[in-house]
Amino acid sequence: MSVITYRQALRDTLRAEMVRDENVLVIGEEIGVFEGSYKITEGLLKEFGPRRVKDTPIAEEGFVGAAVGAAMLGLRPVVELMTINFSLIAIDQIINHAAKIYGMFGGQTSVPLVIRTPGGGGQQLGATHSQNIELFYSFIPGLKVMAPSTPAEASSMLRAAIRDDDPVLFLENLGLYNSKGEVPDDYAEPENTKAATIGRAAVTREGSDITLIGYSRMATVATKVAEQLAEEDISVEVVDLRSLRPLDRQTFVDSVKKTGSAVICEDDWLTYGIGAEIAASIQEGAFDYLDAPVRRVAMAEVPMPYAKPLETAALPSVESISTVIKETLSAVGKRVG
Amino acid sequence: MADTAKPKGGSARASTAKRRTRKDTTGLENEKPETLLDYYRQMLFIRRFEERTGQAYTQARIGGYCHLNLGEEATVVGLMTALQQRDYLFTNYRDHGYAIGKGMDPKRVMAELYGRVDGVAKGWGGSMHMYDTETRMLGGYGIVGGQLPLAAGAALAVTYRGGDEVVMCQMGDGTTNIGAWHESLNLAKLWNLPVVFVVINNFTGMGTTVDMASAEPDLYKRGAAFRMEGERVDGRDVLAVRDTAAKLVERAREEQTPFLLEAWSYRQKGHSVVDPAKYRTEEQKDEARSDENDPITIFDAQLTKAGILTDELRDEIAASVKAEVAEAADFAENSPKPDPSTLFDYTYATPVPNESRRMPADPVFAE
DSSP: OEEEEHHHHHHHHHHHHHHHOTTEEEEETTSSTTOOTTSTTTTHHHHHOTTTEEEOOSOHHHHHHHHHHHHHTTOEEEEEOSSGGGGGGGHIIIIIIITTHHHHTTSSOOOOOEEEEEEOOOSSOOTTSSOOOHHHHHTOTTOEEEOOOSHHHHHHHHHHHHHSSSOEEEEEETTTTTOEEEEOTTTTOTTOOOOOOTTOOEEEEOOSSEEEEEOTHHHHHHHHHHHHHHHTTOOEEEEEOOEEETTOHHHHHHHHHHHSOEEEEEEEESTTSHHHHHHHHHHHHSGGGOSSOOEEEEEOSSOOOSSHHHHHHHSOOHHHHHHHHHHHHHHTTOOOO | OTTOSSOSSSOTTSOSGGGGGSOSSTTGGGSOHHHHHHHHHHHHHHHHHHHHHHHHHHTTSSOSOOOOOTTOHHHHHHHHHHSOTTSEEEEOSOOHHHHHHTTOOHHHHHHHHTTOTTSTTTTSSOTTOOOBTTTTEEEEOSSTTTHHHHHHHHHHHHHHTTOOOOEEEEEEGGGGGSHHHHHHHHHHHHTTOOEEEEEEEOSEETTEEHHHHOSSOOGGGGGGGGTOOEEEEETTOHHHHHHHHHHHHHHHHHHTOOEEEEEEOOOOSOSSTTOOOTTSOHHHHHHHHOGGGOHHHHHHHHHHHTTSSOHHHHHHHHHHHHHHHHHHHHHHHHSOOOOGGGTTTTSOSSOOTTOOOOOTTSOSSOO
16 A cells, blocks of 8 residues: 555556556646646656657537547547546537437447546535536436546546546546545556446445545545544544445435434535435435434535635535534534534 | 539529529439439338328328428439448438438338338337448437537548448538537547538528628638538539439548538428428429429429330329328337337436436335
8 A cells, every 4th residue: 555646546547547458548628738737647648659649729619529529439538627527618529429329329439538537626616617517417317427426436547437437527626636645555556446436435444423525535535523422422424425426325314214313525516516415315215214304515606706704604514514513413412513 | 523503602592593503414324324213212201201201190190290202302312312321321301311321121111200110210210210230320310419429529530440441421500509519520620530511501490591691601712711622513413413422422431531412402392291381482382392403304304205105105104103002001000109118218328327218107115
């Protein structure tokens, strides 16, 4: 085991997959000469050359669509979209084409494409650069959506995404790139066959009082909440969704059956957000086990402001999540801290 | 072959004077009669196939949107003849003729229109989404402009592997105004991709004329922004289309660079089967359906004048086309309808846990 950043886990895994499979190429803005806006593709142009590391013009619809077309002929493009906000310019190619081509033509051609892109607020990037719109893609049958929260997950999930024959929206997070964690020693080996299973959530911390559900950056925040509340003798079970489509409902429903209550923390907006689907699933799958209403802690429903105090106020935090957990536990009459 | 007549502003109202300058039988002497008769038969086949399609649509045997190639037969056959078998094709939703021209079995194209299991896409695509890996027709696409980035990407895969296939990407005149057009032509030229972008100019995107939609209505010139050579061809003339397209296809293969081809012809009917085209004046309707603009009538006259097509042959071809179209319709009619149990067969190519297989009334959690 070694400790590395989420960024390095992604970069080294991407490199390993390019070594392993000649059909893997990377396509995107500023990924070659500039080495990536967030340096995930650092060194790749030097090692693999411009054939396999393709810098593009600022034309998201064009190059995402070109990656879809290349995937139809059997290449395995890994596209970088500088932020998920820019995916909106490519959304026709992602939703109307990448997600449809396998089914619409009766299973004749798959689209082995990965679109890597970071979400994330909290960087003072303002309204158009701080959105978490993975919901749009999680809504679409034909797409797979993965959201790793740790370096180890980032590595094994990227490996799984590249080796999968379907289009995968691979959600990263600006707030996670510098986060550190343990990874297996062979995480960057091209021969590594230990890929994550797409479509599986995980209980990343066991607990007995309440279930706290998150994904991507919010899964790491959830872990912090659980650690803090443990000091107040509150036992929080943390579920990291990891895969937003397919959605592993059974894992969090089983957890709620055990704890009797649930809080969902999400970086997107509450109304119609990912948490709404989770809450509805808990209601259907664990109705008889619920001791309190399922609560959601989500972003305030405003276009994200630039000014720091406003931005901070809009985002879910360790404090706000802890408060909601305590309120939920009080509602069921469980002792709180 | 600069500026071969018609458009001038692109309106279907434009002067008819220039249209009669076309060559008659000149050039036919260098062609094999059997080749010409084959083109004639293919054109007639598309005509009759589309007429039958329109009929089946009005009988509710075919559903959804349905766009016909009536009036474009010379363009379709000329373009498909210009491609090698190994070349790839992407088209828009007006794709029945192209599917047949690229080599798909008409019976299976008709079965797709009927939504049956023997359809080219097993009934998943319908009229707008013909697809066949084997003949390399990589899809009709229903979103205007959607196929352009895909075609560029297919060509990228070809060059990535050092192949010598060319990608042809067909579209309508309205497509030249959408963002994907600009992005795809730019990428194709920038990355030296062997793509021939073909604009079928029938002067109207649904009911919006080229004049109303395009600030540069000479569409073949619109590649200039990308330093992409463009040509215009009279799409009523099967040999002109074939020759111009073949030249550009082979240049794309040789020079590893994209080209633009505009082929103009008349859309004989409305945008789709259900469109009565009320936005057209009687004069415009007459023009679109006149014998002098009908590619089959034109070619028939040429071949007859050259002594290649006799009354006997014409009858023979008509009868065999009629029989083959009837056979396609029978095949479609008798092909089984897909079973609802196959509903989840094609959501994902790689199965993973927790894929939803929930029917509308099923609970989220089974059992």
